[in-house]
Amino acid sequence: MLVNGRQxxxxxxxxxxxxxxxxxxxxxxxxxxxxxxxxxxYRKLQHDCVALGIPCPDLALLTAELDSLxxxxxxxxxxxxxxxxxxxxxxxxxxxxxxxxxxxxxxAPDYPVxxxxxxxxxxxxxxxxxxxxxxxxxxHLNRLENVLAVAESSDMGIGEGLLMDTADNVxxxxxxxxxxxxxxxxxxxxxxxxxxxGVQRDRVMAWAARHNLPMQVRNVRLQEVMKxxxxxxxxxxxxxxxxRELEQCRWTxxxxxxxxxxxxxxxxxx
Amino acid sequence: MLVNGRQxxxxxxxxxxxxxxxxxxxxxxxxxxxxxxxxxxYRKLQHDCVALGIPCPDLALLTAELDSLxxxxxxxxxxxxxxxxxxxxxxxxxxxxxxxxxxxxxxAPDYPVxxxxxxxxxxxxxxxxxxxxxxxxxxHLNRLENVLAVAESSDMGIGEGLLMDTADNVxxxxxxxxxxxxxxxxxxxxxxxxxxxGVQRDRVMAWAARHNLPMQVRNVRLQEVMKxxxxxxxxxxxxxxxxRELEQCRWTxxxxxxxxxxxxxxxxxx
Numbered sequence: 001m002l003v004n005g006r007q008x009x010x011x012x013x014x015x016x017x018x019x020x021x022x023x024x025x026x027x028x029x030x031x032x033x034x035x036x037x038x039x040x041x042y043r044k045l046q047h048d049c050v051a052l053g054i055p056c057p058d059l060a061l062l063t064a065e066l067d068s069l070x071x072x073x074x075x076x077x078x079x080x081x082x083x084x085x086x087x088x089x090x091x092x093x094x095x096x097x098x099x100x101x102x103x104x105x106x107x108a109p110d111y112p113v114x115x116x117x118x119x120x121x122x123x124x125x126x127x128x129x130x131x132x133x134x135x136x137x138x139x140h141l142n143r144l145e146n147v148l149a150v151a152e153s154s155d156m157g158i159g160e161g162l163l164m165d166t167a168d169n170v171x172x173x174x175x176x177x178x179x180x181x182x183x184x185x186x187x188x189x190x191x192x193x194x195x196x197x198g199v200q201r202d203r204v205m206a207w208a209a210r211h212n213l214p215m216q217v218r219n220v221r222l223q224e225v226m227k228x229x230x231x232x233x234x235x236x237x238x239x240x241x242x243x244r245e246l247e248q249c250r251w252t253x254x255x256x257x258x259x260x261x262x263x264x265x266x267x268x269x270x
Numbered sequence: 271m272l273v274n275g276r277q278x279x280x281x282x283x284x285x286x287x288x289x290x291x292x293x294x295x296x297x298x299x300x301x302x303x304x305x306x307x308x309x310x311x312y313r314k315l316q317h318d319c320v321a322l323g324i325p326c327p328d329l330a331l332l333t334a335e336l337d338s339l340x341x342x343x344x345x346x347x348x349x350x351x352x353x354x355x356x357x358x359x360x361x362x363x364x365x366x367x368x369x370x371x372x373x374x375x376x377x378a379p380d381y382p383v384x385x386x387x388x389x390x391x392x393x394x395x396x397x398x399x400x401x402x403x404x405x406x407x408x409x410h411l412n413r414l415e416n417v418l419a420v421a422e423s424s425d426m427g428i429g430e431g432l433l434m435d436t437a438d439n440v441x442x443x444x445x446x447x448x449x450x451x452x453x454x455x456x457x458x459x460x461x462x463x464x465x466x467x468g469v470q471r472d473r474v475m476a477w478a479a480r481h482n483l484p485m486q487v488r489n490v491r492l493q494e495v496m497k498x499x500x501x502x503x504x505x506x507x508x509x510x511x512x513x514r515e516l517e518q519c520r521w522t523x524x525x526x527x528x529x530x531x532x533x534x535x536x537x538x539x540x
Contacts, residue, residue: 001283010280011288013271013372018281018351020413021291052414053421077359081288084417089347089376091413091420091444102283106359130402130464131436134418142412143290143361144322147354148404150361151323166401174361194400 002065002103015100017083020091021141023100024048025081028199028236029268030105033074035066036236036268040199045082048138053093054084057101065103073105077237081141111159111238116261119244119254120159122233124222125149125174129165131193139196149174159241160233162225165194170220173233176241177201178220181230181256185214200234200264207260232257240264272335272373285370287353290361291411293370294318295351298469298506299538300375303344305336306506306538310469315352318408323363324354327371335373343375347507351411381429381508386531389514389524390429392503394492395419395444399435401463409466419444429511430503432495435464440490443503446511447471448490451500451526455484470504470534477530502527510534 001009016022026045029036042059049056062080069078081102087094127149135142149161160173172178172195179201180187186208191197208215225231230251231243240261242254271279286292296315299306312329319326332350339348351372357364397419405412419431430443442448442465449471450457456478461467478485495501500521501513510531512524 003283009283011283013273013279013281013351013374015288016417018285018288018353018372018411019295020417021411022414022417025289052418079359081283083288089349089379091416092424093417093421102288104283109359127404130400130405132398132400132415134397135400135414140414141289141291142414144292144405144410144412145402146361147286147290147292147363148322151363154362 001105002069002101004101005065009104011100011102012086014086015083016085016087017081017100017141019087021143022052022093023054023081023083023141024052024139025079025141026139028078029108030070030074030076030078031268033070035070035078037199037203038063038066040202041236044139044197044199045080048140049082051138052084052140054082054099055097057082057099062101065101069103069105076105076107077109079104079106083141109237115159115241116239119242119251121157121245122160122162122173122243123153123158124247125161125163126152127163129163129171129194131165131167133193136194137191137197139198146174160243162246164222167193168221169193170222170225171195173235176233176235176238179204179232179234180220180225180228182224182228185216186256187216187218187220187224187228189220190218198235200236200240203264203267204234204260207263230254230257271375272339272371274371275335279374281370281372282356284356285353286355286357287351287370287411289357291413292322293324293351293353293411294322294409295349295411296409298348299378300340300344300346300348301538303340305340305348307469307473308333308336310472311506314409314467314469315350318410319352321408322354322410324352324369325367327352327369332371335371339373339375346375346377347379349374349376353411379507385429385511386509389512389521391427391515392430392432392443392513393423393428394517395431395433396422397433399433399441399464401435401437403463406464407461407467409468416444430513432516434492437463438491439463440492440495441465443505446503446505446508449474449502449504450490450495450498452494452498455486456526457486457488457490457494459490460488468505470506470510473534473537474504474530477533500524500527
């Protein structure tokens, strides 16, 4: 663990990351000393910092910290948090911001291997995401909605929960982005009202562009998910999981999802 | 500063308070070694913990910690944070929760004294609060909306910003609850969709009941605020401030607000 470049696992109780969730984060995979898609993650981090008005730490600085971390922890899940740092009491951001940089590594989770191939059982979360355009798409530290949604079920056989918003749109998984394959097109929910726009979502969209698969980013209703030819979720931690079961619906074949999964995995290994 | 009963100002980077804003807080005034309305604050803390499924620390334990804090810091603003504690990676709450208890004291803010008597200049925030019934009313650590709303203006002459929600209701101040006096009745926005239900809001409502002043808790539109006989905001830190100026509107007399302010201040001193 690194905090502002030093070994350590503690931060100040006056850090705005704790006080207000005033910060952003990234979660990425490390494999044999290499952080997968770090440049893509940095670009997202930069975007999210700008959206909240937090000065984003330099790429060179963060890359050096990441490299030193990977020396001791070559494999696992790397988490990077950037907060607005310390502040005086009150919500007003300080005029001079010194962002806090926090790195942590945990072992790679041991999900059942067949989830990537045979698909997962998913469920529909009861909690509805609220719509806040100012925070939509950003991977910020205000994640109570995700916590409450995940806390709804303790069934270890369920791989992911799907989240709808208060306007009846299907948005994402609790920790993943969602895609449908329908009539030869790839569809992913539009994230201008809520949700987190992840690196793997961008990669799937880039894949679609390269393979001339029509790609639609728009509002998605539950009915459409239920009737899709294929449904799958992606994230940097889980990779790609097709959904084989969602409430009353069943899917048994995932030819497009499988093709994308193999292609992404090949890039990961490269 | 106290963290889990020990002197210190550091917490783990794996605390869910930092990772997800998974916790609640209270802000109260300390005066001459006495924490004002601590029993009311504890009741709110308990309510908020229950709402998030966090086991609330015992009243006796927290009171003992507060007392030890007040010995060294008899005056100022006391902040208490209770988080869901440490957890394994991921949103799922741990099965065994050991909440983290954090106490901090800062000097009382030096607001212009005439704000309480002559009223403040307020502004309307551009940011709209999102509607999330599961989190409404709770003083939780997901406070990015407040941060962004406050960051809109750096005008030190403005005492408070008023927040509307995405459904065009006026909800609260960025760090206070809102009341209108209109046609002999006291009105405060209903907080079932968003907002924080504060201790001082309850105290004003209790005052209205004691003085047989009709009290309405319901949706409030901006037009109604603009046309109210009096408008004021309350919080444990600021006390009660009438609003003398809000966008194009001006108010010059606050007889009911003044009566309530004096009555609350009298209780505070008691």
